[in-house]
Amino acid sequence: MERSSARLWRKIRARYNLVGNECQSCKSEYFPPRPICKKCGKKTEMAVKKFAGNGEVYSFTKIRVPPDTFREEAPYYVGVIKLEEGPMVEGHILDDGREIKIGTKVRAAFRRMYVEGDEGLIHYQFKFEPI
Amino acid sequence: MAGIVGYGVHFPIYRIRVEEIAKVWNEDAEAIKNGLNIKEKTVPGRDEDAATIAVEAARRAVRHAGINAKEIGAVYVGSESHPYAVKPTAATVIEAIDAGNNVMAADLEFACKAGTAGVQMAMGLVDSNMVKYGMAIGSDTSQGRPGDALEYTASAGGAAFIIGKEKGKVIADILKTVSYTTDTPDFWRREGASFPSHGGRFTGEPAYFKHITNATKLLLEETGMKPADFTYAIFHQPNGKFPVNVSKQLGFTEKQIEHGLLTPIIGNTYSGASLLGLAATLDVAKAGDRILVTSFGSGAGSDSFAIEVTDSIEAARGRTTKVKDLIGRNKVYIDYATYLKNRDTIKMK
Numbered sequence: 386m387e388r389s390s391a392r393l394w395r396k397i398r399a400r401y402n403l404v405g406n407e408c409q410s411c412k413s414e415y416f417p418p419r420p421i422c423k424k425c426g427k428k429t430e431m432a433v434k435k436f437a438g439n440g441e442v443y444s445f446t447k448i449r450v451p452p453d454t455f456r457e458e459a460p461y462y463v464g465v466i467k468l469e470e471g472p473m474v475e476g477h478i479l480d481d482g483r484e485i486k487i488g489t490k491v492r493a494a495f496r497r498m499y500v501e502g503d504e505g506l507i508h509y510q511f512k513f514e515p516i
Numbered sequence: 517m518a519g520i521v522g523y524g525v526h527f528p529i530y531r532i533r534v535e536e537i538a539k540v541w542n543e544d545a546e547a548i549k550n551g552l553n554i555k556e557k558t559v560p561g562r563d564e565d566a567a568t569i570a571v572e573a574a575r576r577a578v579r580h581a582g583i584n585a586k587e588i589g590a591v592y593v594g595s596e597s598h599p600y601a602v603k604p605t606a607a608t609v610i611e612a613i614d615a616g617n618n619v620m621a622a623d624l625e626f627a628c629k630a631g632t633a634g635v636q637m638a639m640g641l642v643d644s645n646m647v648k649y650g651m652a653i654g655s656d657t658s659q660g661r662p663g664d665a666l667e668y669t670a671s672a673g674g675a676a677f678i679i680g681k682e683k684g685k686v687i688a689d690i691l692k693t694v695s696y697t698t699d700t701p702d703f704w705r706r707e708g709a710s711f712p713s714h715g716g717r718f719t720g721e722p723a724y725f726k727h728i729t730n731a732t733k734l735l736l737e738e739t740g741m742k743p744a745d746f747t748y749a750i751f752h753q754p755n756g757k758f759p760v761n762v763s764k765q766l767g768f769t770e771k772q773i774e775h776g777l778l779t780p781i782i783g784n785t786y787s788g789a790s791l792l793g794l795a796a797t798l799d800v801a802k803a804g805d806r807i808l809v810t811s812f813g814s815g816a817g818s819d820s821f822a823i824e825v826t827d828s829i830e831a832a833r834g835r836t837t838k839v840k841d842l843i844g845r846n847k848v849y850i851d852y853a854t855y856l857k858n859r860d861t862i863k864m865k
C-alpha cells in the first residue's frame with residue numbers, strides 16, 4: 386500500500402497535465418520527463434514543460450488480449466500520439482465508435498486509468514480523445 | 517456583487533434509451549416516456565466518474581473565463597457520487613486544472629443541490645475579498661437500483677462555474693440568492709450502500725415541490741420581481757415532468773424554461789442538473805436577460821438565484837463548447853448489458 390501511494394504520487398503531475406521537460410540548451414522536449422537530455426548528455430539544465438495535449442495519431446493498435454489491469458476494458462486502443470509541440474507520447478485512445486486512423490486529431494481528456502481493487506487507489510490520467 | 521465569469525460542462529458520450537431499460541423489466545416504455553418526460557439518459561464510460569467529469573467541466577470553465585487557473589482561490593465540488601468516501605475530489609480538480617496549491621478546497625454533498633451550494637460559498641468568498649475567483653462544480657455519476665423507477669433517469673454529467681466580480685469579466689451578475697432548507701426524508705443513501713432509497717410518491721409534493729416553491733417565492737419577494745421579469749428560468753429536473761409542473765404553478769411559461777430543460781435528453785445529472793440547465797441557457801442568453809435558477813436537493817433544500825446577463829457574455833461566447841453541441845456530438849447507444857457492465861453492477865468475483 387505504502388509503495389503504491391508513493392509511486393502514484395510521484396507521477397500525478399505528469400499524468401494529469403502532460404507535464405514533461407525541455408532541455409535548456411538544445412530545446413529538445415520530453416514526455417515523460419527525462420533526468421538528462423538524450424542529445425546533450427549530462428551537462429544541460431532541464432526545465433519543466435507543460436504540453437497542451439493536442440496532437441494526432443502517429444500509430445495505433447487495438448488491444449484484444451489485455452494485461453489483467455485492463456481486463457474489463459478490452460478491447461481498447463493504444464497508440465503513439467505526435468503532440469503539436471513535437472514529442473511522441475504513448476497513451477490510450479478513447480473508442481467513441483468512430484474509426485481511428487493515422488492522422489486522426491486528438492486532445493488529452495481526463496479519465497480513470499485503473500483502480501486498485503475495491504479498496505485501493507484510483508489512478509487518473511490523460512487518455513486521448515478523437516476530436 | 518459576485519457574478520459568473522465562466523462556465524464549462526461535461527457529460528459522457530454513452531446513452532441508453534428508455535425502451536432498452538423498459539424491455540428488461542417488462543414495462544411500458546411509452547407510458548414511462550410520457551409519464552417522466554424522458555427519452556434517454558447519459559451513462560458514464562467505465563473510465564469516468566464524478567472526478568473525471570468535474571475535471572473536464574472545470575478545464576472548459578477556465579478556458580471560457582479566459583483567466584489563469586492560478587487566480588482561483590477556492591474550489592468546491594458538489595456530488596453524491598464522489599469516487600472516494602474519504603479523499604477529496606476537489607484536490608484532484610485543483611491539480612488537474614493546475615490551480616496551484618494555495619487554494620481553499622472541499623467536497624460538498626447535498627443530494628442534487630451541492631453544486632449550487634458551492635456557488636453560494638464561492639460568492640461569499642468573492643464578495644468578502646477572500647478570493648479573486650472561486651469555482652463551484654456539480655458533478656455526478658448517479659445510480660438507480662436495477663428495476664427501480666430511478667433507473668430511467670439517474671445519469672451522469674457535470675458543470676463548473678467560476679465566480680468573480682471583476683468588471684468586464686463578469687458575464688452574468690448574480691443579483692440575489694436565497695435558500696430554503698428542512699429535514700425531509702425523501703431520498704437517502706447510507707454509507708456503503710450501492711444504491712439510494714427513496715420515499716416513492718413522497719419525493720414529489722412534500723419534497724421537490726414544497727422546497728422549490730418556497731425558495732423561488734422567497735427570491736421573488738426579496739427582489740421585488742415577478743416571473744415575467746425573467747427571460748429564462750431553470751428548475752431542478754429529476755425527471756422531465758416535475759420542472760414543467762412547478763414552473764406552471766409558479767407562473768412561468770414553457771418558453772422561459774425550454775432552453776434549460778435538459779433532463780428529457782440526458783437524464784437527471786443530480787448535482788450537475790440545475791447548473792447544466794443554467795449553462796445551456798447562458799449559451800443563448802443576451803445582455804440584459806434575467807435568469808431565475810432554483811435547484812433542489814433531497815434531504816431537503818432549494819437554492820434560488822436571480823441572475824442578469826452583462827455585455828461581457830459576447831466576448832466569452834466563442835471560448836466554450838455549447839451544451840447543446842456537446843449533447844449532439846457522436847452519441848454511442850448501449851444496450852442494458854453494457855450499461856450494467858459500465859456501471860460496475862456485474863460482480864466479477
Ligand SMILES: [Zn+2]
Nearest residue numbers: 408411422425
Ligand atoms: Zn539537449
